Amino acid sequence: MTVKIDDVAKLAGVSKTTVSRVLNKRGSLSEKTIKKVYDAMDELNYRPNVIARQLFKQETKLIGLIFPTVTSPFFGQLISSIQKQLFNQGYRVLIGDSKNDSRIERKYLQELLAHQVDGLIVGSHNSGIDEYNNPNMPIVAIDRRVNDDIPIISSNNYMGGLMATELLIKKGARKIIHTNDPKNLVGPPQNQERKRAYVDSMIEHGLTPIVYSIDYNFSDSKKRQIIEKIFQEHPDVDGMFVSNDVDACRVLNVARHLGYKIPEDFKLVGFDGADLTKITVPDLTTIVQPIDKMAEYAVDMLIKRIKTPSYGHDKMFPVGLWNGETV
Amino acid sequence: MTVKIDDVAKLAGVSKTTVSRVLNKRGSLSEKTIKKVYDAMDELNYRPNVIARQLFKQETKLIGLIFPTVTSPFFGQLISSIQKQLFNQGYRVLIGDSKNDSRIERKYLQELLAHQVDGLIVGSHNSGIDEYNNPNMPIVAIDRRVNDDIPIISSNNYMGGLMATELLIKKGARKIIHTNDPKNLVGPPQNQERKRAYVDSMIEHGLTPIVYSIDYNFSDSKKRQIIEKIFQEHPDVDGMFVSNDVDACRVLNVARHLGYKIPEDFKLVGFDGADLTKITVPDLTTIVQPIDKMAEYAVDMLIKRIKTPSYGHDKMFPVGLWNGETV
Numbered sequence: 001m002t003v004k005i006d007d008v009a010k011l012a013g014v015s016k017t018t019v020s021r022v023l024n025k026r027g028s029l030s031e032k033t034i035k036k037v038y039d040a041m042d043e044l045n046y047r048p049n050v051i052a053r054q055l056f057k058q059e060t061k062l063i064g065l066i067f068p069t070v071t072s073p074f075f076g077q078l079i080s081s082i083q084k085q086l087f088n089q090g091y092r093v094l095i096g097d098s099k100n101d102s103r104i105e106r107k108y109l110q111e112l113l114a115h116q117v118d119g120l121i122v123g124s125h126n127s128g129i130d131e132y133n134n135p136n137m138p139i140v141a142i143d144r145r146v147n148d149d150i151p152i153i154s155s156n157n158y159m160g161g162l163m164a165t166e167l168l169i170k171k172g173a174r175k176i177i178h179t180n181d182p183k184n185l186v187g188p189p190q191n192q193e194r195k196r197a198y199v200d201s202m203i204e205h206g207l208t209p210i211v212y213s214i215d216y217n218f219s220d221s222k223k224r225q226i227i228e229k230i231f232q233e234h235p236d237v238d239g240m241f242v243s244n245d246v247d248a249c250r251v252l253n254v255a256r257h258l259g260y261k262i263p264e265d266f267k268l269v270g271f272d273g274a275d276l277t278k279i280t281v282p283d284l285t286t287i288v289q290p291i292d293k294m295a296e297y298a299v300d301m302l303i304k305r306i307k308t309p310s311y312g313h314d315k316m317f318p319v320g321l322w323n324g325e326t327v
Numbered sequence: 328m329t330v331k332i333d334d335v336a337k338l339a340g341v342s343k344t345t346v347s348r349v350l351n352k353r354g355s356l357s358e359k360t361i362k363k364v365y366d367a368m369d370e371l372n373y374r375p376n377v378i379a380r381q382l383f384k385q386e387t388k389l390i391g392l393i394f395p396t397v398t399s400p401f402f403g404q405l406i407s408s409i410q411k412q413l414f415n416q417g418y419r420v421l422i423g424d425s426k427n428d429s430r431i432e433r434k435y436l437q438e439l440l441a442h443q444v445d446g447l448i449v450g451s452h453n454s455g456i457d458e459y460n461n462p463n464m465p466i467v468a469i470d471r472r473v474n475d476d477i478p479i480i481s482s483n484n485y486m487g488g489l490m491a492t493e494l495l496i497k498k499g500a501r502k503i504i505h506t507n508d509p510k511n512l513v514g515p516p517q518n519q520e521r522k523r524a525y526v527d528s529m530i531e532h533g534l535t536p537i538v539y540s541i542d543y544n545f546s547d548s549k550k551r552q553i554i555e556k557i558f559q560e561h562p563d564v565d566g567m568f569v570s571n572d573v574d575a576c577r578v579l580n581v582a583r584h585l586g587y588k589i590p591e592d593f594k595l596v597g598f599d600g601a602d603l604t605k606i607t608v609p610d611l612t613t614i615v616q617p618i619d620k621m622a623e624y625a626v627d628m629l630i631k632r633i634k635t636p637s638y639g640h641d642k643m644f645p646v647g648l649w650n651g652e653t654v
Binding site: 045062069070071072073076077079080083084087092093094095096097104108111112130220245246249250253275276277279280281282283 | 396
């Protein structure tokens with residue numbers, strides 16, 4: 001038997017209107033009345049029908065997340081942290097990974113809009129997706145420029161790139177190679193700033209920048225082949241700055257198997273510094289993004305944009321250094 | 328301006344009823360008619376209002392996932408894989424991590440039910456949560472017994488425990504310690520089978536089983552302290568079988584820092600074998616659960632249970648071995 005609002009009203013000894021006002025947090029009610037209604041709901045195990053309510057209230061309390069993956073340590077922690085923050089604010093999360101495939105991303109986005117999410121947090125972007133240009137949809141982006149109206153929460157990627165390169169140079173590396181996503185993968189992605197900083201720093205020190213692309217969408221074995229090729233083409237490489245920690249782990253394993261002594265012969269710095277990586281591969285020296293702070297800020301800004309659509313500004317967080325044993 | 332079903336009907340040159348039948352996949356329609364309607368929807372960028380439709384159709388196309396975390400390599404891959412399978416079947420995923428906290432899990436579950444999800448996939452379970460005993464809600468469990476009516480998809484944890492222990496013994500380890508969750512953490516959890524296999528195997532070989540608990544909910548530093556204590560109390564330990572790979576990485580790092588030569592002085596086998604772990608810590612020898620196959624089977628079974636509530640049976644998958652370099 002389904003419990004109805006009448007049953008709650010009867011047990012609490014109040015009118016249906018009062019129950020409805022408690023549910024919708026409307027009007028002024030005494031603490032005592034609110035408690036009576038909640039006690040009755042508990043006793044009857046009454047669950048308000050969110051779907052019926054949302055038609056009335058024009059809000060769904062659903063937030064959509066669009067990220068390329070949930071399986072990387074960086075995105076896993078980011079999504080977990082966003083979800084936790086939103087939960088505390090009474091929102092639920094609809095999630096999906098786009099695999100950086102614009103077809104999937106677009107279909108997914110259309111479904112989220114059809115479910116009438118109250119807002120979106122986006123960390124993946126393939127250009128040419130018109131649905132993002134919806135002025136009625138509050139959106140916050142993480143580390144990606146979606147369009148000029150959408151604020152970006154990021155860490156200071158340029159500073160991180162400088163820190164990584166300067167550290168390698170300071171510790172004596174001279175033939176330092178950088179790997180990154182190919183430039184055309186996503187809009188003008190923030191992590192190309194890591195490459196720009198590397199190039200600037202190398203040139204400033206009179207060293208030659210060498211950059212290899214490792215496409216995020218490549219298979220594990222393809223990525224490993226590229227890394228092996230780097231060592232074949234540059235056996236005298238003595239340092240690498242790798243633009244994400246998962247690829248940095250691949251480099252670490254290839255270098256070890258080729259017999260490089262680390263950090264004596266070969267020094268390595270990654271990027272991201274997620275909690276999981278610091279636990280599972282604590283040896284890896286890496287630039288740390290403040291992932292939980294970025295998540296918290298993004299959620300806070302999204303909720304403000306839901307209330308006040310004109311609200312929003314870019315926010316850049318400083319990065320840190322995880323002192324592993326690879327430099 | 329909102330595009331309405333009338334606009335689609337007019338552009339496609341069909342009746343509103345026909346558009347509605349196309350949307351709801353009802354009645355027999357010619358390929359040509361279906362194409363005309365979809366072309367008109369594309370041209371007008373029409374998005375059917377899922378919320379209005381679901382009130383009519385009594386389905387939401389939402390599936391709720393309840394897992395203790397999204398940030399472990401095992402759960403990250405499992406959730407990603409489930410989400411991909413559900414997406415291909417036209418379902419969206421509502422997600423949240425329970426942190427193995429029964430209060431969060433219960434609140435989260437109540438919210439999912441209020442959103443009227445069509446079904447649940449559950450990989451976390453604190454006992455005493457009545458909401459699971461809802462005969463109208465299709466549920467599939469992964470690696471956890473929720474109640475007797477809910478089918479469990481798991482890997483063969485006992486076989487995995489045997490393989491790990493036998494491998495350590497075969498390679499010469501004698502003082503082998505096992506770590507696992509405390510027994511009271513979750514219902515009768517499947518991964519206690521890993522412990523049972525370890526104990527059986529040790530006793531059969533005339534060796535003494537030694538088991539330490541590492542509570543999943545402990546902080547990283549607390550977990551590390553327990554591991555350091557294991558080595559202090561048993562400096563002559565020459566093997567460990569650790570019930571999850573993240574803890575196994577912790578053990579690996581502690582053992583290396585204490586100067587144990589691996590695998591000569593100290594051998595280690597983990598459990599889970601997620602793709603991410605095999606990439607980032609390929610050295611770690613571990614028992615591999617077929618995570619993607621488990622996800623696929625769980626989704627398939629859930630969809631069958633949504634259509635036929637009485638459908639369902641437990642399913643156990645064989646495990647494999649990842650030949651790292653720690654044994």
